[in-house]
Amino acid sequence: MDEKKPLLGSRPGMNQVYPSSPPYPAGGPSYQGGPPAGSYQGGPPPQGQYPLGSPQGQYQGVLPQGQYPGQYQGGPPQGQYPSGPTGKFPVDPPQGQAAPGDVQVQWQGPTPDTDMEDNPNAGPTAPSAPPLEKMDSVVGYSNIGFDGAMLQPPSYEESVREPPRREQLHDLPRIDEHEARQALLQHVAENCCYGKGAATELTLTDLIASSAFHYTLETFGEARSTAWAYEPYKGQVIDGPHNGPAPGPWDIQATPPAMFQNQKTFIEVPHTASVKPCHNCLAMGRIRCHRCFGRGRVRCTWCNGNGHKTEYRNGEYERERCHWCHGHGRRRCDTCHGYGMVTCSGCQGHCNLKCYIRLTIIWTNHLQDHIVERTMLPDHLIRTVSGQVAFSETQPRVWPVNHFPDGEINNASNRLVAQHASAFPSERILMQRHQVRIIPVTQALYKWKGADSDFFVYGFEKKVYAPNYPQQCCCGCSIL
Template sequence: MGMEQPLLSSGRSDKLSSYVGGPGSVIPTASLAGNEEVVSLDEVRSAASVPHSDIYPPVLHSPLISPSQPHALSPSYGQEYPGGYQGVGSDPRQVLDEVEIRELLIDHVGHRCCWGSRPARTWKIHAVEDCNVYVGTLDTFVEERETVIEKEPYLGGDVDGTSKGPELGLWELDLRSEFPVLFTPFQERRVKIPRSEAIERCSDCMGRGQIVCPKCNTDEEPGFYKANQMRNCSHCYGRGLIAHADGSDTVCVQCDGKGVVPCSSCGSRGLIKCETCKGGGSILVRKVAVIRWKTLSTRKVSATSGAASVPEIVFHRAKGVQLCNTQAYQCTPAYFADSFFLNKFSSEVIAERAPIPQAARVVCEKHIISVVPVTRVTMTHRNRSFSFYIIGYSREVYLQDYPSRFCWGLCPCMDWLKL
């Protein structure tokens, strides 16, 4: 079983299981040397309230808000199977007879509209081979926080600033009520940082609430403007009169015969209201914490040459046997007393841990090593042959080169990744 970093004290290195209990209940933990220890809810809450510089407090209280999950498994050792697998109470090999194999293949082919069933029904089963595959995963659940600045016009009202107390730091915010279920793929929240508001002078209008009209004062120096700037009437082109086809003229009703009209933006005042501060001259500035919870995943597959042509995503979706399932603040490689291969494979998965963003802290990790039963079947007919795979305990069929197809790759049924 993987040895985990101590969470509560230097003398205790229990792994917290995801267990929800009542106020008087205790949280079971996976024992290390056969000793069963428990951690009370009060102890967890007490530890969570202690400031941590490197370890994020939800590492301790997350078991109180995550759903019930199986406890960490202790690898057990029994009969040794081909490929170095050490049994954990069940044989991962699939024992399939010819009738079952054909039924699975015929059912798989039947869901492809352009595939013929004759090879599945009549070709000879030439070979059946066990190609069990080991799948390793490491999920790192992190919380990332960053501060963004929000601004809005200040039109009066109460301000939550430092006059009410010191501003809270980004990682001082208690977000336990917002905390998601462990290993949620992604979730984001925005929270205003208490006592971070302040009133600033609007930089666009320098606190005046008005800015120079860009239409009638385009040539003026910055900060200066002229009032009563008029522009030529676009209706009569500045003449004040409208010419008619019979040679007569009439007074332009748009400019009342003056040939000029006031600026349409400011009425020739030279100034318009500043939209940034809505004419108030002040801006309310606050800090907002953007919190992102996400799971960073590492996936690794160890397959024999017989199963090397199958995409790894197929094995990750398949159902197998968990040889190791540990959860801790930071997982370490699992230990199997009788399997050097599994120890090495687990170490490789841990070594490929996804990089942690600079603005994030690790909440919890989960490490799983599984064996997926894979059966490779080769069918022959005269001088032709093809192979397919029966994968996992759900017995999904993976088949890429079926010999009886009629759509030449132009039909959606050829999407072989959709088992």
Template structure:
């Protein structure tokens, strides 16, 4: 773990500025292009070539592609330096201006102003005791995979021609041409379904044994399987089987529901003894076909290396922060990046690669993307008498992070503003 300040103007023993070292790092790969045999090929050109091929081209499955551009939550400014450049002064492309006291207070006041029941007096009046630069490195490995599986789908067979094996051999799962459905690389998730050609078959419905009807469970519940009786009657619920309705004055009248018969037909089947099979809808057979379920998704591995001064900040804060992208490589399977003058970054890259997400056995890797970014973090400590608190200014967007303690909170947990703060 490196404990030296990240972007401070400290000079080494030979007089070279420490920040000058960053100019020797190379941005490996540019978003939107692939470097093949010394030429730059655009994504549009690769996709145009893919439309004319019989299967997914090697450019998609193993090439150096970037589509879309790296989405790290506005994390990275791509550093386009290269090996062998002359070492000069700090590059304004990635070195943020040093924060002065006025800017620090303005950022904290703005942060406090968006919090209900927080006072701005400490931000305006407390003394800035210390300003510390903290090193934070963010490494990611995105593995874009395609996963396929076949499920059987059944539905009532209503006749018509079948697309079965007599029309040709059933197409294999990974032989299906889904170029028209192929998404942009590194999308979080996309799913599609497609019929497998020549996979349709018919089979007898097991629910009704191919008859299309099933024995009525209401009026033939006591019958043996496969046998039923017609014209089974049920007692009338209006007159309880008497055929007459009794009145309080002692008179009787004919029951209107059963017309005085005392029995009514079965309400479930109309005394047919049979009901239509709900599985095959009376057809007696089922149509079965193979359905290919195809899922594209990005499996992400993320790792943060921070100095002790920034160790209390949650990692997700650094992942969404805007920093300097030192490395951006893409390949079918990424290998650790190489930095000529930094053993730490080489080791950090190797650790990120070694923790790659496991790929399901039903999937294959399409492409991987490996990035390493450095996020500038400033830790500020403010004091007043014997009291003190610290907060962080993170990334080029200058997001303020204040973990727990701020000396001017007035709700003491008694108002609903704390629920809003958790959002």
């Protein structure tokens, strides 16, 4: 069999070569959608508007779905697939007779010299973005591409503000010996390797109460970026420049669904849409098959393209014809059904694309904190428990804390507020919130079997930190 011979028969007018580059001029045609009467409204444009992939510009206008110039119109009748001895399948017809449904493979461009290995997991390559030079020029959106770049937010006009009035802080409740022992017993019960004997028998010698302070500052910011985007044109409404000038990226109103939560949304910039022929398939709606690379057939995986297999039976090796490919060594491509072309992934077979400028809005909550804890209790445990909220303020711009009894908290607040004021230059600050929590911490000193040790009870949940608990093991057993 001649590997370079087409798999299927030939028909008149089907020998043109699939063009490798768009035949339309640089800058490309642009249909602005919904323009003045008589312009393009989703149907074929006026004849002669742009030739698309046809010989000597014969075809003019948008190709109806499923129809391609000079090629087979649609698929063959159901059940009729190419067949025959020259790579046609599934069964050779009687000698001298034409194969039923004998039509030519639609792909007319370059193909590999040999059949490709059959890879059922092969996927189509992602279509590239349209050339930037074919995108429309929109006032206020120059020098944008398909990768969005963050925009500089408008300057913040700080109004005259007054420091808020802050209430006095209240003392925290303290725990007694009974509450400390019950908290330790609960901690032991939650650890299978801890024995409760020590928690029951130990003697508490002292309870040292203290407070940990947890300051948090949240800055809720909004960042915007613009980029060209495209999607298959299916006849949807086109909001183009004929409806007016496009608003600036920061003039488009958008409200976050919730404050102080990370979110993202996409908005089509008004009056920037247009309809353009698909660059990926040259407005044909179909492209070369990614599995067979346009040949319409793949190498048989059962016989590895040999057309036969050698089997060992009754102590002898027997050569038999491959029943999967009927001895041809190749099989019809299941992805394109033997036609060498598949639906374009860019326009999804609709031949045209809707191009527009897409605004991406990202709301980000930036949170930083500072913990003041002066015992041996690890600081990170303070974040996991609740305490008394000394104060909480929410404003477009907060004032640093300056009235807290602990000077370290005041210094941390001043430092973080000043840092957030300039830490996010590409974001517009919408709101800020800060608060100070006071978490009770009690160090319990005890004696057990002549040894001195301690544990900590912290938070309103009365969690326990007891790294030196005397009755613990690492084997997973229970100590009574």
